[in-house]
Amino acid sequence: MRDQDGNGIVDHPEYTVWDAWEIYENMMGEKTISLDTDRVRHSWKGDWNHFNNGATGAVYYTEDSHYVWIPNGTERLEAMFTATEFELDSGQVGSVQLEIDLAEDGSNDAQGQGSRVADSWYYDLDVDSSAWGQWAHFDVTGQAATLFGFIEDPEFLNQEFHILLMSF
Numbered sequence: 001m002r003d004q005d006g007n008g009i010v011d012h013p014e015y016t017v018w019d020a021w022e023i024y025e026n027m028m029g030e031k032t033i034s035l036d037t038d039r040v041r042h043s044w045k046g047d048w049n050h051f052n053n054g055a056t057g058a059v060y061y062t063e064d065s066h067y068v069w070i071p072n073g074t075e076r077l078e079a080m081f082t083a084t085e086f087e088l089d090s091g092q093v094g095s096v097q098l099e100i101d102l103a104e105d106g107s108n109d110a111q112g113q114g115s116r117v118a119d120s121w122y123y124d125l126d127v128d129s130s131a132w133g134q135w136a137h138f139d140v141t142g143q144a145a146t147l148f149g150f151i152e153d154p155e156f157l158n159q160e161f162h163i164l165l166m167s168f
Helices: 017-027
Strands: 039-045 049-051 060-062 066-070 076-082 092-101 115-117 120-126 134-146 160-166
Touching: 076 092, 076 134, 092 120
Parallel strands: none
Antiparallel strands: 039 160, 049 060, 066 134, 076 120, 076 160, 092 134, 115 120
């Protein structure tokens, strides 16, 4: 926005982060799509993950929260979460897990429910009617560290998410 020609010189110093937010809000919209189906699939890859405290960047910080709408009639939610927790080339090690809050009540509905196969966690959750017509919150929690955080500002390996909502 501020450097529209990409030459590194700020062309519009009057723009602020609030101007960017206003433009973002004007671009966003809601759309209703009617479908006759019993399954809805949603996938994404981790947004940004990074050891973010500069010269002492050995502390990992992430913001991978996502929201998925739970349609009326949903009876089951299957989730697969894949994270590379050890990476020799970049000297990174971590222990991260997925939290799922079905009705935005603050509880982790996936706690103790996942089964691990290789580097993926699989969740198969029953969806109560109290979660219908609400957002399910997916979040990644845990810790990670890097050996090279004092030399560079590496990004931690991204996670992958696959969500399947089903009604019968």
